Amino acid sequence: MKAMEEKIRKEGTVLPGGILKVGSFLNQQIDTEFLKEIGDEIARLFEKEEITKIMTIESSGIAIAAAAGMSMGLPVIFAKKHKASNVDGEILSTKIHSFTHGNDYEAVVSRDYLKEGDRVLLVDDFLASGNALDGLMDLAELAGAEVAGAAVAIEKKFQGGGDKLRVRNVRVEPLACIEKMTDTEIIFTDNKR
Numbered sequence: 698m699k700a701m702e703e704k705i706r707k708e709g710t711v712l713p714g715g716i717l718k719v720g721s722f723l724n725q726q727i728d729t730e731f732l733k734e735i736g737d738e739i740a741r742l743f744e745k746e747e748i749t750k751i752m753t754i755e756s757s758g759i760a761i762a763a764a765a766g767m768s769m770g771l772p773v774i775f776a777k778k779h780k781a782s783n784v785d786g787e788i789l790s791t792k793i794h795s796f797t798h799g800n801d802y803e804a805v806v807s808r809d810y811l812k813e814g815d816r817v818l819l820v821d822d823f824l825a826s827g828n829a830l831d832g833l834m835d836l837a838e839l840a841g842a843e844v845a846g847a848a849v850a851i852e853k854k855f856q857g858g859g860d861k862l863r864v865r866n867v868r869v870e871p872l873a874c875i876e877k878m879t880d881t882e883i884i885f886t887d888n889k890r
């Protein structure tokens with residue numbers, strides 16, 4: 698999606714440790730016009746996949762997943778990062794390691810919202826080492842749901858998470874795919890394989 702690359706070039710800044718800051722449109726402030734375009738593009742990419750539900754993880758994935766859900770006319774489930782008091786009934790849970798933050802956390806969803814027979818599209822803002830999407834795949838598997846693919850706003854290909862999923866035959870669609878970034882330049886690639 699050329700518009701995502703242009704937005705990153707215009708508004709993104711590279712921080713030490715291979716972190717791309719996109720606070721002006723995705724992580725701290727949301728550009729709602731652009732969010733709509735993101736939702737429509739995800740819907741276009743996955744229109745033939747007979748998806749029944751969209752799944753993400755709190756917090757930054759939720760806006761993008763909701764935009765995709767609105768474009769596709771589908772409900773959105775979001776995994777919570779701890780067992781909150783408002784999650785009751787039978788829960789599905791998995792442990793996720795955050796490479797960026799260097800900690801482990803529990804991701805949970807209620808079995809009421811994720812079921813055998815669901816065909817799920819995973820959505821997130823960043824795909825870095827892939828642990829968050831891997832955790833969502835675990836939750837889908839625990840529910841007996843099928844994963845149709847993953848749509849992410851930005852893949853940092855140099856961290857390897859996307860390719861780890863692709864070798865497992867998961868269809869991974871980044872709207873922008875970063876091959877390399879330095880203080881002074883961001884290099885995108887169309888070669889998602």
Ligand code: G4P
Pocket residue numbers: 715716717718719724754755756757758794795796797798822823824825826827828829830853858
């Ligand atoms: P992974 O899921 O691909 O393995 O990535 P990792 O655990 O390393 O990412 C941890 C968090 O950092 C995630 O958000 C992820 O979206 C975010 N992240 C990773 N790389 C970047 C980056 O280059 N720029 C920005 N802005 N964020 C990045 P989180 O901690 O779960 O937070 P949130 O979703 O609640 O915001």
